[in-house]
Amino acid sequence: MKLIGWAIALAAVGLTPAAAQAPQANTATANVSEATPAAAAPAAAPTPVMAPTPGIGVPDGRKGIQEQVTDIGKEAAGFHDNWLLLLCAVISLFVLGLLGYAMVRFRRAAHPVPSRNSHNTTLEVVWTLVPVLILVAIAIPSIRLLRHQYSPPKADLTVKVIGNQWFWTYEYPDNGGLALQSYMLKEANDPTRGPKERPRTDADGPPLLAVDERMVIPAGKVVKLIVTATDVIHSFGVPALWQKVDANPGQLIETWIKVDRPGVYFGQCSELCGARHAYMPIAVEVVPPAQFAAWVASKGGTMPGSAPPRPDSTAISPVTEAAAPAAAQANAGAPAAADPSAIPQPATNQAATAQN
Numbered sequence: 001m002k003l004i005g006w007a008i009a010l011a012a013v014g015l016t017p018a019a020a021q022a023p024q025a026n027t028a029t030a031n032v033s034e035a036t037p038a039a040a041a042p043a044a045a046p047t048p049v050m051a052p053t054p055g056i057g058v059p060d061g062r063k064g065i066q067e068q069v070t071d072i073g074k075e076a077a078g079f080h081d082n083w084l085l086l087l088c089a090v091i092s093l094f095v096l097g098l099l100g101y102a103m104v105r106f107r108r109a110a111h112p113v114p115s116r117n118s119h120n121t122t123l124e125v126v127w128t129l130v131p132v133l134i135l136v137a138i139a140i141p142s143i144r145l146l147r148h149q150y151s152p153p154k155a156d157l158t159v160k161v162i163g164n165q166w167f168w169t170y171e172y173p174d175n176g177g178l179a180l181q182s183y184m185l186k187e188a189n190d191p192t193r194g195p196k197e198r199p200r201t202d203a204d205g206p207p208l209l210a211v212d213e214r215m216v217i218p219a220g221k222v223v224k225l226i227v228t229a230t231d232v233i234h235s236f237g238v239p240a241l242w243q244k245v246d247a248n249p250g251q252l253i254e255t256w257i258k259v260d261r262p263g264v265y266f267g268q269c270s271e272l273c274g275a276r277h278a279y280m281p282i283a284v285e286v287v288p289p290a291q292f293a294a295w296v297a298s299k300g301g302t303m304p305g306s307a308p309p310r311p312d313s314t315a316i317s318p319v320t321e322a323a324a325p326a327a328a329q330a331n332a333g334a335p336a337a338a339d340p341s342a343i344p345q346p347a348t349n350q351a352a353t354a355q356n
């Protein structure tokens with residue numbers, strides 16, 4: 001009987017990778033076709049890829065919390081490592097010691113007549129007060145951390161983070177409506193990789209975490225993130241930035257980051273969102289402000305206060321706006337298109353541009 005159990009377990013282990021591959025192969029064509037509008041967008045100038053620093057922003061097998069690169073992350077990790085963990089260890093050791101002492105001291109052989117005491121006022125006051133003091137000792141730094149986390153400084157930049165099945169869209173409303181779709185990079189030998197999809201290199205990051213388009217932000221600037229989703233619930237989680245925010249369809253959730261250290265920080269969708277949930281990683285690249293401006297320009301965006309975008313950029317141009325009433329007039333004659341719900345909604349600005 002045991003042998004049969006082991007055989008079933010081994011078969012399950014052997015079959016799992018194949019089972020995991022199957023949906024990937026099935027959805028690969030859908031993925032490529034979804035990527036087509038992005039491929040049709042104006043070709044951006046190639047930007048050099050910043051290689052990640054080993055051990056920072058990348059999981060490397062170490063236990064515990066990843067090294068934090070935001071002030072909030074440092075405060076929270078310090079609170080966990082230096083206070084909560086210490087407190088838990090002291091309480092656990094105290095309870096363990098008390099248990100051991102009671103088991104030895106009051107065992108039947110040494111203590112044949114059990115005590116009949118049912119009240120001890122001093123003891124009752126102590127075991128009520130001590131837990132209250134422990135909770136207060138946790139609550140004070142905890143509430144202070146929440147206050148810091150939920151009192152964001154004035155934002156220098158806003159990025160709208162949109163979860164989609166199964167990729168991320170990053171929109172930069174302050175930068176001429178710049179919008180990017182971010183897909184996981186597949187391995188060179190992956191049979192599901194399409195001919196137009198470039199394979200992952202080590203400079204992009206580790207397998208299953210590297211993406212074709214990173215979310216690029218300037219170092220030392222307060223970045224407001226507005227997180228939402230188009231289809232199901234996703235979660236924007238980047239451990240080194242102390243971020244894990246649900247991306248809910250129909251809801252905008254605001255959070256913020258300020259990273260002083262340039263580098264690449266990886267994360268993943270952290271809410272089970274469908275067959276390819278495991279294949280929608282997140283890569284945040286923090287660059288010096290001047291390099292950020294150059295990156296924005298290379299993607300066809302503009303910096304706030306600079307000259308208006310070129311007509312051929314991905315931003316909404318006067319040409320597009322001028323064409324809109326004409327298109328609306330043309331649509332008015334068509335009963336099917338007159339109902340707004342009948343018009344397929346573009347997932348991203350890029351898709352909207354491609355449709356227009």
Ligand SMILES: [Cu+2]
Pocket residue numbers: 163164233234235269270271272273277280
């Ligand atoms: Cu997801």
